[in-house]
Each structure stands twice: as structure tokens, then as C-alpha cells.
Amino acid sequence: MNTATASRYAAEYQTIAPKLPGQSLPWLQTLRAKALEQFSAMGFPSPREEEWRYTNVSGIEKKLFVPSADLTAGDVNAEWLKSYQLQDTWVLVLVNGHFSAELSVLDGLPEGVSVMGMADALAKQPDKVEKYLGAAADQAEHSFIAFNTAWFTDGLFVHVPAKLVLDKPIQLLHIVNGADAMATTRNIIITDEMAEVKVIETFIGNDSAYLTAAVTEVFVEQNADLTLYKMQSESEKAYHFGGSYIKQARDARFTHHNFAFGGLLARSDVHVDLDHASECELNGLYLGIKRQHIDNHTRINHLKPYAISRELYKGVLDDRARGVFQGRVIVAVDAQKTDSQMNNRNLLLSDDAEADTKPQLEIYADDVKCGHGVTVGQLDEKSIFYLQSRCVDEETARNMLTFAFANEMVDKVKIKSLHDMVLEQVLARFPQEGVNKEWL
Structure with a gap:
């Protein structure tokens, strides 16, 4: 302090x-x-x-x-x-x-x-x-x-x-x-x-x-x-x-x-x-370039029985950007029959980019279904090779895979004007060569 x-x-x-x-x-x-x-x-x-x-x-x-x-x-x-x-x-x-x-x-x-x-x-x-x-x-x-x-x-x-x-x-x-x-x-x-x-x-x-x-x-x-x-x-x-x-x-x-x-x-x-029996869904996409630092902190408190929560956050980080995800799910003693899933996936486009992820489950009830998953990595070389074998050059293949990774979250937006605005923001931050907007 x-x-x-x-x-x-x-x-x-x-x-x-x-x-x-x-x-x-x-x-x-x-x-x-x-x-x-x-x-x-x-x-x-x-x-x-x-x-x-x-x-x-x-x-x-x-x-x-x-x-x-x-x-x-x-x-x-x-x-x-x-x-x-x-x-x-x-x-x-x-x-x-x-x-x-x-x-x-x-x-x-x-x-x-x-x-x-x-x-x-x-x-x-x-x-x-x-x-x-x-x-x-x-x-x-x-x-x-x-x-x-x-x-x-x-x-x-x-x-x-x-x-x-x-x-x-x-x-x-x-x-x-x-x-x-x-x-x-x-x-x-x-x-x-x-x-x-x-x-x-x-x-x-x-x-x-x-x-x-x-x-x-x-x-x-x-x-x-x-x-x-x-x-x-x-x-x-x-x-x-x-x-x-x-x-x-x-x-x-x-x-x-x-x-x-x-x-x-x-x-x-x-x-x-x-x-009791309430439902919650949290979706997130964070894009970091240059020296940006983007921190996402989520907490879901299951206080009563039969509630359902789903969470998926994805990050794409380039240059010297740093992304942080701290996700916490707490299941209270009385929150039996809780159903909760949390996932965080990070894509690093640069050797200098950094992702810090800390998923947490605190479960105090004994009849629940909870899980979490985390991935941090670079583009899959096998996927790049597959696209190259279909006459796509390497740079375009990387761009296509990056946008496909991010676009899963953009596609969750069902309000057209907002969907288009978010898509423009995504396209403005990463190379577009070889990526057709209509595909997205």
C-alpha cells in the first residue's frame, strides 16, 4: 500500500x-x-x-x-x-x-x-x-x-x-x-x-x-x-x-x-x-499488445443448492503484453447439487508475452459437480502445417488460427451492432493479411 x-x-x-x-x-x-x-x-x-x-x-x-x-x-x-x-x-x-x-x-x-x-x-x-x-x-x-x-x-x-x-x-x-x-x-x-x-x-x-x-x-x-x-x-x-x-x-x-x-x-x-437454482454464465476475451497489462478477476459464490455456473475466459497476448486471470468458485456448505465449470485458455503470440492464471475451487459441500481447466501456449504447429498443406502460406495460417481462437467469444454476442463493433476491435489489434472479415 x-x-x-x-x-x-x-x-x-x-x-x-x-x-x-x-x-x-x-x-x-x-x-x-x-x-x-x-x-x-x-x-x-x-x-x-x-x-x-x-x-x-x-x-x-x-x-x-x-x-x-x-x-x-x-x-x-x-x-x-x-x-x-x-x-x-x-x-x-x-x-x-x-x-x-x-x-x-x-x-x-x-x-x-x-x-x-x-x-x-x-x-x-x-x-x-x-x-x-x-x-x-x-x-x-x-x-x-x-x-x-x-x-x-x-x-x-x-x-x-x-x-x-x-x-x-x-x-x-x-x-x-x-x-x-x-x-x-x-x-x-x-x-x-x-x-x-x-x-x-x-x-x-x-x-x-x-x-x-x-x-x-x-x-x-x-x-x-x-x-x-x-x-x-x-x-x-x-x-x-x-x-x-x-x-x-x-x-x-x-x-x-x-x-x-x-x-x-x-x-x-x-x-x-x-x-437457489439460479444460473450464471461468464464469458471473457482479453487482447493484449505492446506493453499492456490486462487483469481479470472473477468470483462466483454458490450460496444455495441447485445453482449452475459456467465460465470461459480466453486471452490473446502479443509483444510484451501481460494477461492475468484469477477465477474463483466458492461452494458454500448449504449449496448442495451445485454444477460449476470454469475454463481459462491463453494464446501467446510472442516469446515476451506472459499469461498468469490462477483458477481456484473452494468446495464446502459434498454433493456437487465442479471442475476447471487452464491452458497457456502458442499456436499448434500441426494446425499450421495442415493449412500450409492446403496452399495457405504460414503467415496467413497463423492469422487465421489466431482469429478463430478469439472469434469463439465474439460469436457469443447476439446483438448485431455490438458484435460488429467488437469484431472491428479484434481485427484492429492483430495482422489481418489473409483473413476475410466475412469468414468471421
Whole structure:
């Protein structure tokens, strides 16, 4: 930990605290004060902590990133923004950690669906926010959550009422615009009983060094169905922490697709608590080039019987990039009849690339079906030789096999506009010679 850096941020905090939302809410002020105290005592996470042993965030400590107290939507290039707005979706835009109604697209949103900035939610329905804020993300778990709790400037509040099936996805578009900026957002997504919704989180930014610290708390009530997509494609100079913390009720279904492409250093947490007979599926693809460091940390808590979880994360690493996967499945004493499978597969395209993988199973019940698998390696020379024997040159053969490896995860995306955007991001990061886009 680096408490000296924490002290610098704590001192800076006093200048922005009066402008943070929820000043009239004693419970929120108490929550922020406790979070600030925890962060000041702990500092940013250190590799000496087991959950952060492969990821050194000292680069963040060397700078003092400053949150924006005001919205700067007018500085966003309209054409650039439009290229990331997905077609046939409702779009909620955040700029430097602030919700912009001006840039958002909410026409035709069904009656009863509550969608607004977190600052507005704290002003209009504080009791509802109080019920959910901090209920899924434990700020004592590590200091980035405490940091976000103290510093969040805004965020998004999404509530889908019972039995409503949304016919279009909701896109949460996070934009950072400015050097040395800090975007701290807190999001709450609630899907009531028997409702069904798809939510897409997209993180982008200009070509500069900045810090994104976003926490999303998700609540999937009984027999509801929520699919959450995350595409992180930020600047190669940026630092990113994004945490998704999910609580599922009985018979609830939750699916997460996590695509990590950008950032100099990027960390993504996905933690899920499963109730009786609930189902969870986690999919991930991380692509690292140059000197990128991409860390994925997942945890699935089986708390009650008959729950099912499936997890598949794949990484492709080139140059001097480093990928980290730490996956943990915990089966509680009462969680009999649990069915859980976890797999992590890594493809190294360079002798200097590195993959650190740490799958964990903690099983305290005796009637379960659980397993995990891990692979780290290079392209199969036999497969390359087979393609060469079919008149494909070696370079094209390697490109085809690399894309085939990654494309398994892209093909899991059933929203066409998002599928095409993710595919473009994959194609932009590795050689395309000999690869026909239509094949993918």
C-alpha cells in the first residue's frame, strides 16, 4: 500500500467533496466518510495482497488524477461519439463521470422503466438508492471500491419493473475526455421479478493518460433474466478499474460478456452471488499488445443448492503484453447439487508475452459437480502445417488460427451492432493479411 499517495488524494478530496451529489443525505455522507477513511488507511492495492499479486498499480500513484466537478459534454466530438453509439439501442452517455441527458438517446423507453443519472436518482428517489448502494459491492473488500464510493461524481440508475421484457438493449456509454482526468462512476441496475433486459457497458476515451474507476452493482430478482456486456476499449495510456458486483435471487439468470481491449493497465472484477437454482454464465476475451497489462478477476459464490455456473475466459497476448486471470468458485456448505465449470485458455503470440492464471475451487459441500481447466501456449504447429498443406502460406495460417481462437467469444454476442463493433476491435489489434472479415 502507498498511504502517502492516499494522503495526496485525500487532501485533493476536500476540494471536490462539496460538489459531489447527495450533500443533503446524511446516510450517504456517512458512507463516503467511511470509504475515505478506509482508502486513506489502505492506499491503492499492492502486489503484496494476494488478490493483486500479479498487478502493480504504482503507475496510478505517480500521478494525481483529478475528477471533474462539472459536465463538459460540449467538448465531445459528435462524429467520434456517434461511431460508438450502437444502433437500435437506448443510449445513456457519461462524460468524465457525469451523465449527459443532451447526448443520450432515450426516445421510446417503455413506461415504468426508470433511467436517470445517479445524481438525479439521489435527488428524486434517495430511499431507493440507499437500499441498493453498497449492497452488492463491499467497500471493505479492496481499496478501489472504497475509492469509488468516496469519489463517485455521478453514474447511472436503471430500474426495470416486474414482468417487463425490453425489446432493445440499454447502452451505458462511458467517455473520458481530457488528459489526467479521473472518471469515477457508480451504477445501479435493478431487474425486478420476471423481467428481461440486456445492458451494454462501453468504455472509451481520447488518446491520453487518465483514470477510470467504475463500479456497477447489479440486482437480478426472482426468475428475472439479465445479460450484461462490457467492452473496454480505452486509450493505450489509460488506467482502468471496472468492477461488476451481482446479486441473483432464486431462479434468476445472469450472463456476462467481458471484452478487454484497451488501457495501459486494466483490471476488471466480476463477482456474482447465486441463490437457489439460479444460473450464471461468464464469458471473457482479453487482447493484449505492446506493453499492456490486462487483469481479470472473477468470483462466483454458490450460496444455495441447485445453482449452475459456467465460465470461459480466453486471452490473446502479443509483444510484451501481460494477461492475468484469477477465477474463483466458492461452494458454500448449504449449496448442495451445485454444477460449476470454469475454463481459462491463453494464446501467446510472442516469446515476451506472459499469461498468469490462477483458477481456484473452494468446495464446502459434498454433493456437487465442479471442475476447471487452464491452458497457456502458442499456436499448434500441426494446425499450421495442415493449412500450409492446403496452399495457405504460414503467415496467413497463423492469422487465421489466431482469429478463430478469439472469434469463439465474439460469436457469443447476439446483438448485431455490438458484435460488429467488437469484431472491428479484434481485427484492429492483430495482422489481418489473409483473413476475410466475412469468414468471421
